[in-house]
Amino acid sequence: MTKDLSLSVVNTSTTPPTTDTTRLSWATSLFYFGMLAGLYPMTFALQRFNLGRILGGVVIVWALACMLTAAVTSWKGLYAQRFFLGFVESVIPTGFMCIVSGYYTQEEQALRQSWWFSSTGLFTMIGGGLNYGFAQIPGGSLKRWQYIYLLAGCLTFLFGIFCFFIPNSPVEAWFLSKEERVVAVERLRRGQMGVRCQKIKMAQVKEAFLDVKLWLVFVMMGSAYTVNGAVSGFGPLIVSTFGWSTLESILWQFPLGGLCLIAILACGWASFRFSNVRIILLILNCLPVIAGCAMIWKGSWTYHAGTPVAGYSITGTFGAVASLTIVIGMR
Known part of the structure; x- marks a missing residue:
């Protein structure tokens, strides 16, 4: 293409x-x-x-x-x-x-939300x-x-x-x-x-715009989708620069997708099973993304280089970051 x-x-x-x-x-x-x-x-x-x-x-x-x-x-x-x-x-x-x-109730939402969002990795x-x-x-x-x-x-x-x-x-x-x-x-x-309301209430709109939590969620989701845009738009192209063919670069999407799937489902289960862990899980899932980007940036881009490919794969935890951010915004 x-x-x-x-x-x-x-x-x-x-x-x-x-x-x-x-x-x-x-x-x-x-x-x-x-x-x-x-x-x-x-x-x-x-x-x-x-x-x-x-x-x-x-x-x-x-x-x-x-x-x-x-x-x-x-x-x-x-x-x-x-x-x-x-x-x-x-x-x-x-x-x-x-x-x-x-x-679903607030206690059930994290687990149910992770089920459909895990399709990102699947x-x-x-x-x-x-x-x-x-x-x-x-x-x-x-x-x-x-x-x-x-x-x-x-x-x-x-x-x-x-x-x-x-x-x-x-x-x-x-x-x-x-x-x-x-x-x-x-x-x-x-x-x-409440049950679904189809009326736009300006008082609620004003309240939302003045709520600092809304802007924090805005920043978190924007950060998560910065990685998503790079992976979805340039993933195979990035991997191909490490000496892999076009077809081999496609296959390297499997470990990234698998980690994304597992991380989203695991965080959804943990959020359902334990109280007050969403923010902690969100921070922990940011760490592999940061480490992966650093490995790609500073790793040696030689033929079939292992470090940047491993770094690319572990950035898959960005899916859990986005999923947890959505859950936090729903509460």
Whole structure:
């Protein structure tokens, strides 16, 4: 994809030749610019209207945008596609947070939230395996990278249809009996949590903006996604600079994804099992990320160098940092 869309430009006039990845950087950044642009209007729609219908419609549009990646023929077209993909994806984590907080008590939320967020690590491995498999396709009318986007889009489309059946709140849960709905609401009442409210209250908006905890969560999530942007946008490219081939670089996503999966689930379980450990776990998971970045930075970038690759792999704990930050923001 990088070669087909001219996302990297090799300058052969220098010795040794240098590679300019500015276009790839902008393609990665525009995705997050799109998320920033879409977050507030999309969140307003999620708050104001039916949860399942908004989430289902957004996921289906998200799937179509993903499949349209296969139709992109230049880096300029990818810029537009990435921005729009980020725009519609911006509300997805918020929607899942609303589902978890609308059905589970505060004591249960950390564990349940870790289950869906652990897909960050799981699908890093599954996606890496699929990318490796599609890279073996010898021919066909499409480029190898186009197949993976078409498959991902189709699977997401099916999930979008499922989202339409998500009830707006426990009161409307079609899979619960009348007695079970009452119990579900009373469980939330016991934890001093209300049932889903679709009215925007400006007093609460003002209170949130004046709450220092909101800005601390803002800074923590921004820091976590700084690493996420580097890994998701440049992961295989970073590993390839250590002397590994393109296919081998894809396989190096497995240890990073595996550590991310394990760290998220372990922190979710520990937060459920023990009291007042979220901040401690968040700090502990930041340490491997810092160490990994230092290993990449200061390690010797020789052929098949072990230190920078090991450093790259242990940065996978950033997933647990993001997951714990979300839980802290939900409380």
